[in-house]
Amino acid sequence: MTSTDPHSAPLSPARRTLPRWGDTMVGAAFTAQGATTEAAAVLRRHLDRLAQRGASERTRWRLRAEQTARTAVSTVATAPIIDRVVDAQLERILRPVVLAVLDDVLLLLEKEPERIQTLIRGQRENMVDELVGRLRSGAQAGDTAVDRMSFRVFRRGNRAEPGPPLDL
Known part of the structure; x- marks a missing residue:
């Protein structure tokens, strides 16, 4: 180069x-x-x-x-062995407790029947009140459904739905 x-x-x-x-x-x-x-x-x-x-x-x-x-x-x-262990423990512990408590309850019933009767009466009243409340709410729902259906059947020209039922 x-x-x-x-x-x-x-x-x-x-x-x-x-x-x-x-x-x-x-x-x-x-x-x-x-x-x-x-x-x-x-x-x-x-x-x-x-x-x-x-x-x-x-x-x-x-x-x-x-x-x-x-x-x-x-x-x-x-497992069957677990069932046997649990049953043995329940038998060993629960049976004596239930027998002792049951004896105490029976003795209390014998000595103070009115105390247990008041308790039972209160439970019964609570159950009745709950049942009546459920019946009322079911009846109210049924009334609302019947009102809407009858409104639709008898007032077909008017499309407005009725309001909730009035409590009187």
Whole structure:
């Protein structure tokens, strides 16, 4: 390669290769940067796929663990040996308590019948009041339905609905 400048001396072969080495180094640096960027992008995509798989596996594992726990609890709760243990404990603890309380209640009934009668009368009155209240609300709902139906049948020309029934 010769210089276009007529006053300059021709370049020696060593001088010609120096700029090429510099260009080679710059080219290598940019190639390395491109390869590194591409490798980082591939690695990022791979990590994203791994994270998605991990999240789905964790959810799947949690659902399996919940199902296994439900099955285990159900199996234990319905096991015949558990029934026998519970029955034995109830027999051991509850029977004496019920007998003692029942004896106390019967003794109280014998000594103070009016106290128990007042209690029973109060319960009966509460039950009757509740029943009457339910009957009233059912009758009121029925009255409203009958009023609306009769209004529709007898007043077809007028589209206005009657208001709620008046309490007299």
